[in-house]
Amino acid sequence: MPQYKALLFCFFILPVGSFNPFKKIVDFFRTPCDSRDTFNQTDLKRDLENKLFGQHLASKVILKAVTGFMRDPNPTKPLVLSLHGPSGTGKNLVSKIIAQNLFQGGDSSSQVHLFIATHHFPHRELVETYKVQLQQWIRGNVSKCPLSMFIFDEMEKMNPVLSDTIKCHLDHYTHIDGVSFRHAIFLFLSNEGATIINQIVYDYWKEGKQREEIQLNSHGLEIAINRAIFNNKDGGFWRSSLIDSNVVDFFVPFLPLEYKHVLMCIRAEMEAQNLRYDPGVAENMASEMRYFPEKEEIFSVNGCKGVKQRLKFYI
Numbered sequence: 671m672p673q674y675k676a677l678l679f680c681f682f683i684l685p686v687g688s689f690n691p692f693k694k695i696v697d698f699f700r701t702p703c704d705s706r707d708t709f710n711q712t713d714l715k716r717d718l719e720n721k722l723f724g725q726h727l728a729s730k731v732i733l734k735a736v737t738g739f740m741r742d743p744n745p746t747k748p749l750v751l752s753l754h755g756p757s758g759t760g761k762n763l764v765s766k767i768i769a770q771n772l773f774q775g776g777d778s779s780s781q782v783h784l785f786i787a788t789h790h791f792p793h794r795e796l797v798e799t800y801k802v803q804l805q806q807w808i809r810g811n812v813s814k815c816p817l818s819m820f821i822f823d824e825m826e827k828m829n830p831v832l833s834d835t836i837k838c839h840l841d842h843y844t845h846i847d848g849v850s851f852r853h854a855i856f857l858f859l860s861n862e863g864a865t866i867i868n869q870i871v872y873d874y875w876k877e878g879k880q881r882e883e884i885q886l887n888s889h890g891l892e893i894a895i896n897r898a899i900f901n902n903k904d905g906g907f908w909r910s911s912l913i914d915s916n917v918v919d920f921f922v923p924f925l926p927l928e929y930k931h932v933l934m935c936i937r938a939e940m941e942a943q944n945l946r947y948d949p950g951v952a953e954n955m956a957s958e959m960r961y962f963p964e965k966e967e968i969f970s971v972n973g974c975k976g977v978k979q980r981l982k983f984y985i
């Protein structure tokens with residue numbers, strides 16, 4: 671009974687005796703939570719269309735998932751999305767877009783928490799300390815503001831002990847010491863599955879098909895990603911019970927970007943910096959980025975990563 675075992679495990683690691691008679695008083699004086707008056711699906715859709723390029727699958731899934739979750743006054747579990755794909759394809763960008771649509775303060779809202787595995791949890795020997803900290807942070811923040819967003823970047827490098835700790839907050843039954851996590855949002859970002867995603871998109875290209883024809887289910891992309899994660903024996907995902915307990919609502923694939931998408935990123939960046947769009951500059955810059963496979967040079971090696979930093983050298 672894996673569910674039962676996981677349940678015991680979660681109770682075991684959660685701090686006992688956190689009953690606090692002053693909590694009610696503290697709650698009374700707490701600062702109000704930051705959230706937009708109403709979630710607006712049209713705005714989210716527009717942001718995804720205008721800012722995220724070449725990701726027809728991710729756009730669709732994210733819109734559906736976030737809208738469904740925000741419209742449900744009584745969700746039974748937190749929203750858990752696992753974003754997969756090569757670097758520079760928009761995983762961080764999507765996290766930012768979601769935050770901007772939920773909080774006045776956008777991704778710098780005090781309700782948005784970003785954890786980067788190698789940055790926040792770098793030392794193996796400190797994993798027990800990290801675990802306690804992480805637990806307190808998730809609990810503390812959710813009890814203050816139920817609609818809190820936790821972003822875990824470099825999930826493939828996350829210590830499995832920490833993946834398990836996170837997992838404890840994701841299930842249906844999770845209601846610990848009066849804190850319920852069902853209004854929270856968890857995003858996992860990782861490169862795991864990137865190889866298989868690249869392969870699938872490349873195969874489409876070779877067959878002369880449009881990448882927009884790639885569907886999540888009909889061609890088993892979601893299954894393929896799942897398998898890739900499972901088969902990576904070093905990944906934090908694989909060794910933790912995150913996957914097998916079905917706590918992830920959607921696996922969201924990010925496809926490798928082509929030259930034309932890089933151009934779109936450059937254009938968007940120019941506009942964001944209030945520069946007049948200059949196609950010559952954009953083409954020059956895009957053509958100096960690296961592309962793979964070596965022979966055909968179709969996909970940008972680093973996606974749109976670095977566009978912002980490089981732009982100043984071209985204008």
Ligand SMILES: *[C@@H]1O[C@H](CO)[C@@H](O)[C@H](O)[C@H]1NC(C)=O
Binds near residue numbers: 708710711712713
């Ligand atoms: C959502 O936003 C759009 C445009 O930003 C606006 O026209 C519409 O009235 C908004 N809908 C709601 C329900 O606020």
Ligand SMILES: *[C@@H]1O[C@H](CO)[C@@H](O)[C@H](O)[C@H]1NC(C)=O
Binds near residue numbers: 784
């Ligand atoms: C909320 O999370 C942040 C980390 O993002 C942490 O520093 C802070 O202590 C947490 N707040 C509470 C009340 O636990």
